[in-house]
Amino acid sequence: MTAPEAAATTTGRPPPRSRTVFAAAHVVADPHADTTPDGPAALDWDATLAFRRHLWAHGLGVAEAMDTAQRGMGLDWGSAAELIRRSAAEARATGGRIACGTGTDQLPPHGATLTDVRAAYEEQLALAEDAGAQPILMASRQLAALDGGPDTYRDLYGHLLRQTTRPVILHWLGPMFDPALTGYWGSPNLDAATETLLRIIADHPAKVDGVKVSLLDAPREVALRRRLPKGVRCYTGDDFHYPELIAGDAHGFSDALLGVFDPLAPLAARAVHLLDTGDTAGFRATLDPTVPLARHLFRAPTRYYKTGVVLLAWLAGHQRHFTMIGGLQSARSLPHLRRAYELAAGLGLFPDPELAATRLRTLLTVYGAPEQDQDQGQGQEQVQEQEATVVYGAEARRTGQGT
Structure with a gap:
């Protein structure tokens, strides 16, 4: 089974006419x-x-x-x-x-x-x-x-x-x-x-x-x-x-x-x-x-939804790290974050699914998740493991990904 395909990322759309x-x-x-x-x-x-x-x-x-x-x-x-x-x-x-x-x-x-x-x-x-x-x-x-x-x-x-x-x-x-x-x-x-x-x-x-x-x-x-x-x-x-x-x-x-x-x-x-x-x-x-x-993402306590939003931006390649002001990246549990990844992957929200899976694996490794737990429920076949060079940074073999 291959990784889910990313949602179409057509850009340059005009603003919608029927809704603001x-x-x-x-x-x-x-x-x-x-x-x-x-x-x-x-x-x-x-x-x-x-x-x-x-x-x-x-x-x-x-x-x-x-x-x-x-x-x-x-x-x-x-x-x-x-x-x-x-x-x-x-x-x-x-x-x-x-x-x-x-x-x-x-x-x-x-x-x-x-x-x-x-x-x-x-x-x-x-x-x-x-x-x-x-x-x-x-x-x-x-x-x-x-x-x-x-x-x-x-x-x-x-x-x-x-x-x-x-x-x-x-x-x-x-x-x-x-x-x-x-x-x-x-x-x-x-x-x-x-x-x-x-x-x-x-x-x-x-x-x-x-x-x-x-x-x-x-x-x-x-x-x-x-x-x-x-x-x-x-x-x-x-x-x-x-x-x-x-x-x-x-x-x-x-x-x-x-x-x-x-x-x-x-x-x-x-x-x-x-x-x-x-x-x-x-x-x-x-x-x-x-x-x-x-x-x-918005489940109680709802005000901490920002943590999942930033996680998904990192996994999608929009930023190089999963760090938030005020240390709020710690406001949600690791199981919560992994489930957010699974749901987003199922929707095809990641332009590079392999990058998203590797970054999630890096996060789980940093927090000491057992290797078997890293593979559970990711919604796709195991991808080749890559070593991370920094705890919350980009992967060594993916320089230039994200912003």
Whole structure:
């Protein structure tokens, strides 16, 4: 039996016409920087920007400096600001679409006032707009910590929306992605929170391009999108139910802003372009088989999905190492990572399946997995073993692979 063939990697696709689609992109750490888990992030800028070009080449937009980029989990505001500037410049140079997360993470975790939160948002909004990027108003941990009611959110968001020069994307990230955001929009009751969000949008419909909903609750998202004002998009952030939400129903559909589209870019682009031709069945046939991988990557604790995303980028050859800022490569177990490989290999996501298998074998060897365990469940015949020259680096006989 031969290794599974890689998914088609046709590049140079135009953006899809039937849906607006963003992939929330991960960042590539600099493994040679002398850093500490709680120190400033150190990024490999060449590899990080190359991955964004990969997403644009498939016709996808890039959602920058979001939680997929470890925002709030290792990516500090100074590094996020530089990421926004560099990625926005790259987008202008390549003609790619970009939207950038703006929040309040330059503030300390606790003790900020509402005035502090407003000023922090204004600083980040100004930076994104000056860079030429569409802003995404990210949910704020510091705002959630204030325990303000619905009027607090309505007043603050109204103040910010009146200042923006272009329509923004609002951001509702559920507590499964970030426990510090419990009670966002002024209530832990999701029905009450929905009403507050809808009032904010209704107050400023021309200033809201859409709302990104990451609650992993498909019926709630469908109910919300049916109540949005005309012209305001619902961007699904539901990494469990995205095929059905993007396909839509007789009453409408969701656009997409998804972390899972980082590793799924080739298949996601192919699927959404099928929708452009009216081939909904083909769209579902392409994207439905990816859901088991997505559910595995995003299983609880969901916020650690970034580890699997970066693993797959390394196995696919997009970067030379499996190292993350803050040491987050250790946030998932070895069995979890091996299963992610198996599911991705079954989808044909690796352009070079032999490289992916060899890199996985290297990872298992580093962690002392018995040789028989290294061969179990890899979904393909045993490949010839190659010696690794560094623990988290490229293989000696594959110099030049990846970025």
